[in-house]
Amino acid sequence: MFHASEVFEFARAIEENGRAFYQAMGTNARQPELRQLFARLSQEEEQHILDFTRLAARATPYDPPESYPGEYAEYMQALVDNSVFPRELDPETLAQQITTDQEAINLAIQFEKDSLLFFNGLKNLVSVTETAMIEELLRQERRHLCELHSVLQKK
Numbered sequence: 001m002f003h004a005s006e007v008f009e010f011a012r013a014i015e016e017n018g019r020a021f022y023q024a025m026g027t028n029a030r031q032p033e034l035r036q037l038f039a040r041l042s043q044e045e046e047q048h049i050l051d052f053t054r055l056a057a058r059a060t061p062y063d064p065p066e067s068y069p070g071e072y073a074e075y076m077q078a079l080v081d082n083s084v085f086p087r088e089l090d091p092e093t094l095a096q097q098i099t100t101d102q103e104a105i106n107l108a109i110q111f112e113k114d115s116l117l118f119f120n121g122l123k124n125l126v127s128v129t130e131t132a133m134i135e136e137l138l139r140q141e142r143r144h145l146c147e148l149h150s151v152l153q154k155k
Contacts, residue, residue, distance in 0.1 A: 007125055008056035010080045012049055014118060017091045018111055019045035024095030025104045034101055041144060048137060055130055064124055076121055083114040105152045112145040
């Protein structure tokens with residue numbers, strides 16, 4: 001049995017890294033509108049952390065269809081390990097290495113894309129009632145991506 005609650009812990013860690021990154025970028029951004037955007041994104045990541053905490057508490061063991069035992073767990077682990085924020089990378093240290101607002105936006109876009117890919121995989125691990133919550137999180141992450149892309153296009 002695969003324990004979806006473990007994956008929700010990964011999801012929480014991704015969001016915690018995103019929150020820390022956006023907080024650091026908000027502090028370091030040169031343009032006031034970018035500081036505001038990063039501050040708001042940080043707050044929204046905080047809400048996502050709470051959402052995943054609730055989902056983890058309700059999650060039940062699940063046996064996803066696999067072509068070999070452990071396939072889905074390996075897939076989700078690979079997504080986590082190859083994300084913008086691997087476990088060994090401190091998002092605040094990364095934010096300090098960024099020298100331009102454009103660099104920050106590009107990294108934020110990559111973070112949102114990685115999140116979308118991971119959260120889309122989560123949909124296969126939850127009940128139909130929990131899928132709606134994952135869909136809402138995906139909608140919010142897509143909005144983040146669109147906002148960041150829009151800011152990048154204005155540069």
